[in-house]
Amino acid sequence: MAAADTPFFLDAGARGQRLCVHHAAAAPFAAAPRGQILLLPPFAEEMNKSRRMTALAARAFAAAGFEVLTLDLLGCGDSSGDFGDASWAHWQDDVRLAAGWLDARALPRPDGGRPPLWLWGLRAGALLAPAVFDAVTDRPLHLLLWQPVTAGKLQLQQFMRLRVAADLIGGQAKGAVQAMRDQLARGEPVEIAGYLLAPALxxxxxxxxxxxxxxxxRVAWLELSPRENATLTPAASMAVQAWQAQGAEVRAAVCQGPSFWAATEIEEAPRLIEASLAALRAEADFAAAPAEAIAA
Structure with missing residues (x-):
């Protein structure tokens, strides 16, 4: 762990504790970071596969002058509780709690304003960002999105397919998804790939x-592809246009690299970190994505 990495437990009251790692901004920004970044982690096993990448990125962001906080949600990693104890509302409370911790540390700049808060949403973690929109109101709010999932229904379907694949091997795949949905509708948890999924979650x-x-x-929308010179999918392009229509400045890029959150082995995508740094550092022409941040 780098010298500036400080793990600690954030008190969540009756809901126990949340393991966080604080990455202090490096000099000359230690006393006045260029901004703050809160990691909104991905779902289930995707977080475990992503831990190396998020740690590498957090350290790179801190070295560039940003204060970074990562956390394990209720029932994840070394935080309190089991995965089966978690609900979506619990996780929303967790990210609001972490955002509040960072917000309390954000001191005014000489001009009277406060540094921006970047919500760093990885995959389904992006779906937790709206929980912070109304919780932090008096400072700039930006999004750093890594291969974002913008509809939870898609993430849930993908997760359920893990159970379908296992049942297929055992010859029991027929009607598996509907059976799981029926079980959840009855208020019963479902076990998928070693995770107990509660109905409330x-x-x-x-x-x-x-x-x-x-x-x-501002929105930095960054995706990965194993191919060079790949472009955004039509769905991602439409989402980017919708953010622009809402008035946000958007920087979108497809970086060459592996889908590390779904890889069999632990993988790294250094180009994704480089593109993220380019977006975080951008002051003027934010929406212009440099070519070197897109292709290897």
Whole structure:
């Protein structure tokens, strides 16, 4: 762990504690960071596969002068509780709690304003961003999105397919998704790939969406592809246009690199970190994505 990485437990009251890692901004920005960044982690096993990448990125962001906070949500990692204890509302409370911790540390600049807060949403973590939109109101709010999932229904379907794949091997795949949904509707948890999914978490995730908000000033939308010179999918392009129509400045890029959150082995995508740094550092022409941040 780098010298500036400080792990600690954030008190969540009756809901226990949340393991966080604080990455202090490096000199000359230690006393006045260029901005703050809060990681909104991905879902289930995707977070475990992403831990190395998020740690590398957090350290790079801190070295560039940003204060970074990562956290384990209720039932994840070394935080209190089991995964089966979590609901979507609990996780929304967790990110608001973490955002509040950072917000209390954000001192005014000489001009009287406060540094921006970047919500760093990885995959389904992006769906937790709206929980912070109304919780932090008196400072610029930006989004740093890594391969964002903008509809929780898609994430839930993908997660359920893990169970379908396992059942297929055992010859029991027919009607598996509907059977799981019926079980959740009865108020019973479902076990998928070693995770006990509670109805309250499934229901909240299923309904969650990330929609353009006037609260957000800037959006860095970054995706990965194993191919060089790849472009955004039509769905991502439409989402970017919707954010622009809402008035946000948007920087979008497709970086060459592996889908590390879904890889069999732990993978790294250095180009994604480089593109993120380019977006974080941008002051004037934010929407112009440099070519070197897109292709290897």
């Amino acid at each position: 499934a229901e909240g995730l299923d309904a969650a969406q990330l929609k353009p908000s006037p609260r957000v000033a």
